[in-house]
Amino acid sequence: ETGVTQSPTHLIKTRGQQVTLRCSSQSGHNTVSWYQQALGQGPQFIFQYYREEENGRGNFPPRFSGLQFPNYSSELNVNALELDDSALYLCASSWGQEGEQYFGPGTRLTVT
C-alpha cells in the first residue's frame, strides 16, 4: 500500500504567476482534500474532491481551483499568485467523504 505523495516538494514563484501542485492519493482512496498551512498555523481547508467533482469548499477565492482524475489523483491550481499564498500545501486522501484522512508531506510554495 503506497501513501499519499505530492510534487513538487518545493516551489518558488513570482507574484502574478500561476502554479499547479499535484497529489497522488493512497491506494484505494477515492477522495482528496487540499489544505493550506501558513507558517506557525494549523491547516486550512481549501476544497475536497470526491469522484472527480468538487465536494465542499473552504473560504478561498475562485483563483484556487482543482481537478481530480479518474485514478483519483488530484491537482491544485492557483492563479494570480499573491505573496500571502506562500505556505505549505497539503493534500489528504480518504476512502469516502467521511473516512480517515491520510496526509501527504506537502508542497512548500514561496511567492516572491
Added chain:
Amino acid sequence: GENVEQHPSTLSVQEGDSAVIKCTYSDSASNYFPWYKQELGKGPQLIIDIRSNVGEKKDQRIAVTLNKTAKHFSLHITETQPEDSAVYFCAASRQTSYDKVIFGPGTSLSVIP
C-alpha cells in the same frame, strides 16, 4: 465564524512526565474531533480521534476527553518520550462534510531527555 482555540502554544516537559493540551470549539454541530501530530517536514498524522457520543477514549499512552456541553476537548500524553516531540493539532468537524473541518493553531511539544 467557526473557531478552534488551542492552549498552550508551546509546552516543554521532562521525559516521563505527562503533557496536556486543551482545545475549545465554537461550532455546536461539530461531532468529530481528531488530533494530529506533525513532525518537521512531514504532513499531519492522525494519532487519535473521538466522536461526540463518547466522553473519553484511550490508546496506550494517549487519551482524549470531550465535554460537549462546555465545548472542550483535551489530549493527554502520559510517560512522554523524546520522540513525542512535535507539533500537535486538534480539529473539530461535522464528519459528514469536511468543508467544516477547523484546525486549532497547534501546540509545539518538546520532551526533554
